[in-house]
Amino acid sequence: MTASISTPSAPKLLIVEDDRELGPMLSGLFASEGYAVDLAADGQQGLHLGLSRPYQVMVVDRRLPGIDGLELLGRLRRRAVTARVLILTALGDHHERVRGLDGGADDYLVKPFHIDELVARVRALTRRFAEEAKQLPIGTGRLDVELHQVELVDGSAVQLSPREFDLLLTLALRPRSVHSRAHLRARVFADTSAESLVDTYVYYLRRKLGREAVLTVHGYGYQIGTL
Structure with missing residues (x-):
């Protein structure tokens, strides 16, 4: 093996x-x-x-x-x-x-x-x-798709708002992909043309889950990180 x-x-x-x-x-x-x-x-x-x-x-x-x-x-x-x-x-x-x-x-x-x-x-x-899957791995934690929350390795759970959940889910479904701000805006925030809203919600996720939860790939966009 x-x-x-x-x-x-x-x-x-x-x-x-x-x-x-x-x-x-x-x-x-x-x-x-x-x-x-x-x-x-x-x-x-x-x-x-x-x-x-x-x-x-x-x-x-x-x-x-x-x-x-x-x-x-x-x-x-x-x-x-x-x-x-x-x-x-x-x-x-x-x-x-x-x-x-x-x-x-x-x-x-x-x-x-x-x-x-x-x-x-x-x-x-x-x-x-x-x-x-009902749960997606994010480093040592998991995203619960049904409960819209992140379960951390210590057993605690962090509840996400609908937009936070949609953004994190989009990233977690393709962990090896780097997503452009334009793609995330169209996928998660289709009701607005402001790509800056992506950055705002990335900030919200990092504030709740830590800075490594979402990685910035300079010049390209964002990628799922680790908890």
């Missing part, structure tokens, strides 16, 4: 691949894309990691030693693991795709594949997981 060194808010990815060249290559690729990556070389290790650690996305080879990829997926789903799963396989038959999707997979990619397509599909699954 290998793990990447990444930021606290990096999306967590599990790769279950027994190919000794492909597995480490994919692990390094997604680590460079900003993911916190664990690599399992067989189905048994993949099951252990999938049940013991929280992942947003898993990339699972169809044919694995120990536990087959579809059996692994079935066991994870029966234990209520909600990570988005992409199946990698050399079996491109239509019926195999149907089996994989019916078995709980969210996407299916046939080998050989283009690396940029795999990265794009995993990125899309990461967004889906985040958009459907």
Whole structure:
């Protein structure tokens, strides 16, 4: 098993691949894309990691030693693991795709594949997981989407106003992205043309959550930070 060194808010990815060249290559690729990556070389290790650690996305080879990829997926789903799963396989038959999707997979990619397509599909699954999650990680804290509050590591909660929540949610949904002031104004403050309102609410969030909650990327805009 290998793990990447990444930021606290990096999306967590599990790769279950027994190919000794492909597995480490994919692990390094997604680590460079900003993911916190664990690599399992067989189905048994993949099951252990999938049940013991929280992942947003898993990339699972169809044919694995120990536990087959579809059996692994079935066991994870029966234990209520909600990570988005992409199946990698050399079996491109239509019926195999149907089996994989019916078995709980969210996407299916046939080998050989283009690396940029795999990265794009995993990125899309990461967004889906985040958009459907009830809580989003922000460093050591979490944004509760239902209660519109931030839960800090000490157990305390900070309530947000509707505009503060919408701004923080927009940033948290795409933690690796830098959002321009124009984009945030259009997304969160569509009823005004004043981009300065973005700066005002960034100030409000920092006053409530600390200066590192929202990062300024000079010349570009804002990015989610840490708590």
